[in-house]
Amino acid sequence: MKSVVLSRQAHSISAPAQAGAVADWRDFVALTKPRVMTLVVFTGLCGLLAAPGHIHPVLAFTAILCIALGAGAAGALNQWVEADTDALMKRTASRPLPAGRMERQSALHFGVGLSCFSVILLGLATNWVAAAILAVSILYYVIVYTVWLKPRTAQNIVIGGAAGAFPPVIGWAAVTGDVSALPIALFCLIFFWTPPHFWALSLFVRTDYAKAGIPMLPVVAGELATRRQIWAYTAIMAVAAFAPVLLRLTGVVYGTVALAATGLFAYYAFRVLRSRQSDPALMKAERRLFGYSVLYLFVMFAAVVADRWVAA
Amino acid sequence: MSGSDPETGPDAPMQQRPPLDEKLVRRRQRSRALVTGLVLGALAILFYAIAIAKMTGAGG
Structure with a gap:
């Protein structure tokens, strides 16, 4: 594994606030x-x-x-x-x-x-x-x-x-x-959704993170390892996404939405895995996965509510 | 050399010709005070509504 020495600035480098500055x-x-x-x-x-x-x-x-x-x-x-x-x-x-x-x-x-x-x-x-x-x-x-x-x-x-x-x-x-099983399942969904979501972002802003000395995965382990990790965590996230259905906590409405939305997520994650683009400005697959991942969470949670209301 | 201009010299009252920065600070203070007032007013209404909701729940 590539070792990268990251140095954090020891002293204050942000612009000093004016004495008695009154923030808006x-x-x-x-x-x-x-x-x-x-x-x-x-x-x-x-x-x-x-x-x-x-x-x-x-x-x-x-x-x-x-x-x-x-x-x-x-x-x-x-x-x-x-x-x-x-x-x-x-x-x-x-x-x-x-x-x-x-x-x-x-x-x-x-x-x-x-x-x-x-x-x-x-x-x-x-x-x-x-x-x-x-x-x-x-x-x-x-x-x-x-x-x-x-x-x-x-x-x-x-x-x-x-x-x-x-x-x-x-x-x-x-x-x-x-706290019961369904909120724990929803917790797991966000927990395993976070790595692919943030690593997609960190791929195309990695120079920013490197400059600031923040050891994000693309900075420390490289782009290829990050793409593989995004794919691996997408697979784990898919298990978390289907857990409410498998545990019979939700019904057919959520199950159908989860299948379609998670399938599309996996497709975008797979495109990131296959991509070898190293220029952040040209990273279309990574930007698409990042953008879709936000929509994905909205859709999945809306589906949970819709499912519970249909079942009620 | 009979001393400083009473309008702009060191003895001039600060309120007469405030520098630009001071104007900005005053404007920000005013807007912050207004927003704080609005937030406090909204909280007073919210606390009242919470009290009513809790009493309704306890009674029901």
């Missing part, structure tokens, strides 16, 4: 990574809608709001930790901290405050099982993924993927107060 409110919104939040909110909502039982619409709205705020808080703390590495990557250099539009302490206070608020509000509005899972997901994303795994190992995405897999479990627990 839009900068605080940007700190929460609103685009990433869309998928988090949707999967959380699907977990909530698929759960058996009834929840008052106001409490359901509050639960989804708390999941969104918790994800936003984790995003803010992630940007607080990674301000220096973000400054080195074209994709992230314009974020409020590396661009010097906000003081780091403001981001820290905002992230911690929002974390505590979202967890406490979720506990008071629904139940403390859901609140505890939300707290674990925030801590997992910030401490286990951002601080510990991401700068140290090429397996960062594999283990760190669990952080993004919690929302459907939280949504389910908000209704039922416990």
